[in-house]
Every structure is written in C-alpha cells, then in structure tokens.
Amino acid sequence: MANKSVADQLRKLGVKNVNILVQMAERGQLLTLRCEMPQCYYHKGRSEFDPVGTPGNKWTPSRDHYPILKSAGGKLVPENVRLSHAWCNNRDYGWRTQIRTLLAKGKALAEIAETLNRKDVPPAHGTNRWTAAMVRKAYVS
Numbered sequence: 001m002a003n004k005s006v007a008d009q010l011r012k013l014g015v016k017n018v019n020i021l022v023q024m025a026e027r028g029q030l031l032t033l034r035c036e037m038p039q040c041y042y043h044k045g046r047s048e049f050d051p052v053g054t055p056g057n058k059w060t061p062s063r064d065h066y067p068i069l070k071s072a073g074g075k076l077v078p079e080n081v082r083l084s085h086a087w088c089n090n091r092d093y094g095w096r097t098q099i100r101t102l103l104a105k106g107k108a109l110a111e112i113a114e115t116l117n118r119k120d121v122p123p124a125h126g127t128n129r130w131t132a133a134m135v136r137k138a139y140v141s
Contacts, residue, residue, distance in 0.1 A: 006032060010033065010061060013052055013060070019063070024078050029078050030083060034046045036082040037084045037088040038124075039088065041125055049061050058087035060086050061083060061085070062086040064083070064093075067080065069096060091122070094121070095138045098121065099116075099139045110132040112130075116130040
C-alpha cells in the first residue's frame with residue numbers, strides 16, 4: 001500500500017512530484033521521512049527536514065545514489081536511491097570518493113586513514129580521528 005503521508009510530507013517540503021523520492025513514497029517504497037545515511041548530522045534529528053529552496057540550507061531532502069554512486073554509473077532508480085539530508089549526502093559522497101581513489105591506488109585501509117587525518121577530513125560523527133575500520137565502514141556503508 002502506498003504511503004501518501006510520506007509523499008505529502010515531501011511535497012510540503014517543496015519536493016516536486018517528478019522527484020524519485022515522491023514517486024517511491026507513493027509506491028510504498030519509502031516508508032518514513034528519515035535520513036537514511038549511516039551518519040546523520042542534523043542536530044534536530046534524522047526525521048526533521050527543512051524546506052527545499054531555503055538559501056544555503058543544507059538540511060533539505062536529497063536523493064542519494066546508493067549503493068552505486070552516480071560517478072560510478074549509478075542511476076536514480078528505486079533500487080539505487082536512499083533519502084538523506086543534502087549535507088549528510090555531501091559528506092558521505094566526499095568520503096567515499098576520496099577512499100575509492102586511494103583504494104584504486106593500492107593503499108591499505110590504515111594508510112587511507114592516515115591520509116584522511118593528515119588532510120583534516122572530518123571523520124564520522126562522534127569521533128575525532130580516522131581508523132582503518134572506520135575507512136572500511138565509511139566506504140561500504
């Protein structure tokens with residue numbers, strides 16, 4: 001059964017009907033209005049979103065290409081999309097692209113963690129330094 005309330009909530013936030021997120025909600029493929037990123041940074045919580053079109057607002061609904069990044073050929077189709085805040089999506093994308101580049105160069109997870117720490121790339125919420133385990137988790141999440 002389609003979840004009209006989630007679709008209606010997205011529309012209220014300014015998400016257009018043609019957006020894959022609204023379509024997924026109408027089909028019952030998006031069950032709650034909730035940031036689905038492994039790390040959510042919004043101080044108001046995963047279930048709070050700000051309206052689309054607010055200048056400089058990073059807490060609007062965003063479509064995250066997952067598990068296949070757009071840059072790796074991922075498409076905006078229900079099996080490759082999750083709901084996120086724009087900010088959470090951008091941070092996750094930044095980590096994943098840097099990690100993927102270093103993995104392609106043959107770097108070990110510990111070396112990647114050292115590189116990210118040296119470049120002052122902010123680690124996952126609630127931590128202050130990258131570790132090999134965090135690199136692995138950030139890349140496969």
